[in-house]
Amino acid sequence: MEFATLNNGVKMPMAGIGTFLLTPDEAETSVLSALQCGYRLIDTANAYVNEKAVGRAMKKSGVERKDIFLETKLWPSFYEQADAVDKTLERLDTDYIDLLLIHQPAGNYVAGYKQMEKAYKEGKVKAIGLSNFNTRQIQEILDICEVKPAVLQTEVHPYSQEKELKSFLSDEGIVIQAWYPLGHGDKALQQESLFTELGKKYGKSNAQIILRWHIQVGNIVIPGSKNPEHIKANLNLFDFSLTDEEMAKIAAMDKKQRYYHSTPEMLKKYAEMVPPVDKQK
Secondary structure (H helix, E strand, O other), X not given: OOEXXXXXXXXXXXXXXXXXXXXXXXXXHHHHHHHHOOOOEEEOOHHHOOHHHHHHHHHHHOOOHHHOEEEXXXXXXXXXXXXXXXXXXXXXXXXXXXXXXXXXXXXXXXXXHHHHHHHHHXXXXXOEEEEOOOHXXXXXXXXXXXXXXXXXXXXXXXXXXXHHXXXXXXXXXXXXXXXXXXXXXXXXXXXXXXXXXXXXXXXXXXXXXXXXXXXXXXXXXXXXXXXXXXXXXXXXXXXXXXXHHHHHHHHOOOOOOOOOOOOHHHHHHHHHOOOOHHHOO
16 A cells, blocks of 8 residues: 655555445445455545444454544535534544545535534544635635645546646645546546556556556545455555556546536535435444
8 A cells, every 4th residue: 555645744545445326235345345355545425324334344344443544524514513523423433533524615614624623623533625626715725724624535537637736736735536536437538548558568457557547646546336356456556557658648648527517506505405314324
């Protein structure tokens, strides 16, 4: 495993497993499988409604809590709830969260960030950050924060490399974490001839080549999967390296093509939506 050192000194694994769109049963099975085959970074969120399942998998795994990097996200409808972090800890059945993010720049996200800062100062959270924020919104947080965001989680893949955003983040000491690291299952991306060629050279799958590219450009990755073989393969990234020439060829594939597009209407909907977290298994 390779690690990113966050701006407060916390070390974060460069590769982990995501649980977006997984049911509680699927999340528990996938996280348990991931922990058993060597993963130590687990990503979940209030909105995924599987935090309890993730907590159960961590307990069942037998891996010590201190060796697991647990990441979750506050949903907009909870930003102004004073007990949002405590309830999140309760669902996860843990004393602390390694990284807590503001999930969407919707609703009163400044209040949500202030709440995360409080939890950070109280030792309930080891690092805090943002998800799905653009440069303007990140700057808004930087202008008012007491604790600087350590991570931005956003869509990044070879077709949308976010080079300008990454330059801004680098100047601020913020690490980028990629969701949709494999392009949201886009076969055109995953079957690019370059990845096939490199896969043959290194004895890896196209997906492993893409994930290795992420690691080498400094993107933390959290691909999600229900397939035990894919879960295992998605961590098998640290026994080879792409050359500078190969990295340059992948850099040239950037189309600034995103699969997720936020709108003001969507953000308003997010702010009003209340995930059924208290009813989750």
